[in-house]
Amino acid sequence: MVTTIGTSSDMAKLVENFILLEHDAIAAYETTIEKLENPAHKAKIEEFRQDHLRHLSELTALAGRVGANVPGEGDMKELLTTGKIKLADMVGGDGAILKAMATNEVDTITAYEHAVDNAAVPAADKDLFQRGLADERKHKDWMDQAAKAA
Structure with missing residues (x-):
């Protein structure tokens, strides 16, 4: 997409x-942790979920400075991000x-690349x-590496 x-x-x-995106990502990470079998995979995904929680916190602080709305949850894209995980679980494990x-x-990644390159984002x-x-x-x-090894 x-x-x-x-x-x-x-x-x-x-x-x-971006706040919506992060909420969607966090939901996908939570679904992934729930579905994974390997404890080491679960731990790594939890570490990454913590990165997303930090992103959300930083974005929320930025929202206050720029006057942005702060959605409390994701949007319809969450159904896609979590749905992929649920379907993958049915097909083939970790x-x-x-x-x-x-x-x-x-x-x-594409969203963050856009923002980094966006002239509207203050230095x-x-x-x-x-x-x-x-x-x-x-x-x-x-x-990518863990999926190949699983």
Whole structure:
């Protein structure tokens, strides 16, 4: 799925969309932890979920500075992100689940790349999006490797 998150020229809307994205990601991580069998995989995914909780906290603070709405939960995309995980669980265990999660990370990486490159994001706020991008790339790389090994 191609995402436009991170492309808005309205900083408040951009931040609101990232908060929705993070809520959706957290829900997907929670579903993944529930479905995985390998305790080491569960622990790593929990570590990554904590990264997303930090992103959400940082974005919420930024929302206060830019006057953005702070949604308390994700949007309809959550059904897609968690649904992929549930379907993967039916098909093939940890490897399939991690592959499904890695596809979710593609959109999240793209969103953070958009924000890093977006001229509407003030220089003072770029670091938040650069850290998020680094985390998302780390998550996807681990998921790709762990899925192959599972």
